[in-house]
Amino acid sequence: VGLYAAPELLAQEGGLATASELSRYPLIGPDRNLDDLEFLREQGFDCAPERAMIRTDDHLAQLAALRAGLGIGVCPEQLAQRYGLVRVLPERVGFAVEVWIAMHQDRRRVQRIGLVFDALGTAMSEFLAT
Incomplete structure (x- = not known):
């Protein structure tokens, strides 16, 4: 996960080379999720409610x-690539998250459900490897 923006936004403002230039851009961040706000601040992206233009959890x-x-806001790399977003300030914000898929073991014994679960696991692994 890193900071991303649409290329059109960056072109409008002339690009973003340093963290101090971040104040020229509207920020997108969490609204009431204090844990997310604090975690992002610790990662170097202060998108406190008074600084964020768009706030949503x-x-x-x-x-x-x-x-x-x-x-500008945080986004997983795989989604950003899919939608043509541009990574900004990679040295400032970048972190990994774990992804889990789970099901009750009793459901795993049903063949068709087990097959779907395996297919989802394979597809998710391929998607995250890009």
């Missing part, structure tokens, strides 16, 4: 705002 809404060129 919905990650899909954050992604939609990024894709629309409404600001």
Whole structure:
């Protein structure tokens, strides 16, 4: 996960070379999720409510705002690549997250459910490896 923006947004403002230039851009970040706000601040992305133009705890809404060129925010690398977003300040914010898929072991014994679970696991592994 890193900081990303739409290329059009960066072109409008003339690019982003240093962390101090981040203040020229609208920020997209969490709203009421204090744990996310604190974690991002510790990672070097201070998107406190008074600094963020768009605040939502919905990650899909954050992604939609990024894709629309409404600001700079955090996004998983795989999604950013898929939607043509540009990584900014990689030395400032970058962290890994664990991804898990789980199911009750009793369901695993049902062949068709086990096959779907295995297919999902394979597809997720391939997607995350890109």
